[in-house]
Amino acid sequence: MAEMKTAAYICKGCELGTRLDAASLVKIATKEGKMNLVREHDFLCSADGVAMIKNDIASEGVTHVAICACSRRAKTEAFNFPTVAMSRGNLREGVIWIRPDTDAARETTQEMAEDYVRMACAEVKAMKVPEGNQNTGGVKTLLVVGGGISGMTAALEASKAGYKVVLVEKAGELGGMTAKLYKRIPTREPFKAPEDNGIADLVAQIEADANIKVYLNATLAKTSGAPGRFKVEIAVESGSVATEDVGAIVQATGFGLYDMNKLPHLGGGQANVVDQAGLEALARAANGGPIKRADGKEVKSVVFVQCAGQRDTTGEHLQYCSGHCCNTSIKQAMYFKDSNPDIDTVVLFTDLRTPGNGEDFYRSAQNKGVIFSKGVVSNVSASGGGCKVKFKDLILNEETETEADLVVLATGMVPTSGPDLDALSEATRAAEGGDEAAKEQVIQMKSKSVLNLDYRQGPDMPQFKHGFNDSHFICFPYETRRTAIYAAGPVRRPMDTVQAIEDATGAAMKAIQAMENAGLGKAAHPRAGDLSFPTARLEGCTQCKRCTVECPFGAIDEDEKRFPLFNESRCRRCGTCMGACPVRVISFENYSVNTVGAQIKAVDIPDEFSEKPRVLILACENDAYPALDMAGMNRYEYDAFVRVIPVRCLGSVNTIWITDALNSGYDGVMLMGCKHGEEYQCHFVKGSELGRYRMSKVYDTLKGMNLEEERLMDLEVAITDIETLPQKINDYAAKIVEMGMSPFKGL
Amino acid sequence: MSDMNQQMTARYKNNFLKEIEEQAEMGDWVKMCMQCGVCSGSCPTNFHGGWDHPPQELFMMIRAGKRDEVLSSNSMWQCVSCYNCYVRCPRKVPITHVMHGLAEYAYRLGRAPKMQPTLHLSQTFWNNATKYGRVNEVKLTQSLYFKDGIGSGIKKALEMQSMALGLVKAKRLNPMEAIGGGHKCKDLKGIHAMLAKARELEAKRKGRQPA
Structure with a gap:
């Protein structure tokens, strides 16, 4: 690209002009932001305002645009300039909408706005226009x-x-x-x-x-x-x-079926006990006629045992519900009733779950005379020419039993998903250490692979x-x-x-x-359409492999020299690799250690005696940042001393940002990311988890700096936390005031 | 009546559900219960005063073939016919009617509890109404008041004295009805023939020996 020419635009619409001192913002953008061109406009997202920016791009040769108006999530259609690098200073949702319109608050509100202008200018100068890689393959x-x-x-x-x-x-x-x-x-x-x-x-x-x-x-x-x-x-x-x-x-x-031989107490393996697939085979053989057992005897009575080896709380069998088995047993009971209404069909269940339109199906079976009993089966044994089923009737609260020619076990689904990658990599490590049993295990696990991917992170x-x-x-x-x-x-x-x-x-x-x-060359969900992709300055790479191991999507392989090999079209652009890199050589064109670092440095830090602390908030752009925007839309007020920077994912947060911020005099750093663990809400699945793990290491650094641990705060935020989030910010700000100002100011 | 009990036991052997479906009024709804328990939760009697089994449990017992326990249960006699359960049942099972059907069937089999007030009232009412084809209120009241003996009968009558006099004054009650048979319906023979025919039809429908 040709020479860089920067421009900042200050919007005065949506009350920005009356609540803020626009002239002073222009001055900041010019003097401190060092933008080549600074303009203010009464209504920047109007056709006139957009035309002004377009004209500057076309005839003034502007290559980098800082829009200081509303949130980056607003007016994206108006402010769409794909040929230039663009940053957004969030003066509306981030400043005037979350601050009271009072004389007392005016000064701090203005300072907040000035900082966001500084940050927008600093960020855009560190950005490049993502070009996208069109050579990633177009097989359809x-x-x-x-x-x-x-x-x-x-x-x-x-x-x-x-x-x-x-x-x-x-x-x-x-x-x-x-x-x-x-x-x-x-x-x-x-x-x-x-x-x-x-x-x-x-x-x-x-x-x-x-x-x-x-x-x-x-x-x-x-x-x-x-x-x-x-x-x-x-x-x-x-x-x-x-x-x-x-x-x-x-x-x-x-899926495959859960092996009923693992259920000997329910008769798994006995002659007159089948699983649901076994009964389907018998029904196919009968083809509408009387259903016969393997020994050729016509079935006159049948008991269905639901949840056989499923919803198991002991941990021995399947812990989950397979969802289809209640409807399947209803269907199979009908096979009998439809061929002969006099056949006794009993379904023993604890909770009959009939998803979809199964309720109608259930009712139809009751109408056909299928008996449904709420009971837990404890034992199935051979008896006479058939089976004896012992169960506890949960309605009548008694141990009882019934006889049947045939027992059908509703065993669950076991997914055909290949080997568990974590277990495989552990076994591989043991095998490389010379463990013979582990070697055998690796071969056995790999034989179960479905996709046989040659990805660094495993075959499935x-x-x-x-x-x-x-x-x-x-x-x-x-x-x-x-x-x-x-x-x-x-x-x-x-x-x-x-x-x-x-x-x-x-x-x-x-x-x-x-x-x-x-x-x-565009990203898939959740940053669908994103053209940026990560690149690494390999001359600085130490081959630590953190990026290749941590990438939640297995996008990074290793080349023959053991350097990371990025597969752009596998990448979801979360930036977890960038956050992981200890030597900070990984970056995106429009999102890098620099773009965020420059914003952190751009914020004006008042001195120790000003009573104006500064709290840096790194907020996940998928949940936390929209929640903050919506708090603004609802005019929920929060502290004037916070400065929010959106990040792609908590996983992309590099620890250098935290230490830099605290070193340069911020009084606290707040991380806002999605829930992780079993009920994760992270759009990049593992990003927030990895980010949090990394942050846990920063506490040592804090100790080394002689700072309180509370200067770093990790907050789980969901997009629905609109009402509670401002309070949490205020609580943290109050805690910072209580703790006192950071000793690192002005150093 | 125990003849009928033997007859039915022999006919249905172990299939009590089928017996109820075919013999008790509305009994064919029992299989449609899905054991949610909304009926029991909705019952205004709250099962105080010695209910043996809540409705859904009674239904489960029928399915489990507990013939003796169901027929000798007092539950169906405790129903006050408020219809809460029927209205609320997600399966639209006419629980109130099923309860009545069960009670009636238990009575027919001679399994109803002795001196059960609900049973006594029903029986008295039925006899009173079918005898002359009309309900004779004075006689019905009399037989209910003196059910437990002369002493308590007089006591109850004295308690209700002012209401009775009011009814007489308003010409809603004629004390003369107590004397003789009271007034009858015009075609007494016709009524009795109709009831006999109805019994015959019921017996035929349910495959019973005509009474």
């Missing part, structure tokens, strides 16, 4: 792993949207678990009877679709590359290996709870921790076919979006 073919109902749906949906699809199925035919069902839970009105499993129709559609290429008896031997340029090696049963170029991946590898997607792939159920369900690889169906969370179909459709759409973004 989708790979779907798994040919069950989820996989087939994803393939068909992508094809309907006009994309080519490669479908890889491990078995010899399409259909997966659903194909093994005699019938499925009803998907449409009136939800009263089991319906056809629908697989034949889907398979016919796949076969007739020229966009979809199917590999049967095939697995992924290796997946390398990045979004837009994945290379997959597909191992076919014959031993040959096919190679395909794909842009994105949908992993719909479904990271898991969250109970082996399911990590994805945020509520906020962004399809996202995983591997960019452009989406999980769909029961590999993501337990679900039935109706949910799996919806899930697969969503995942296919997300995958298409990811491919398109990758081709343009």
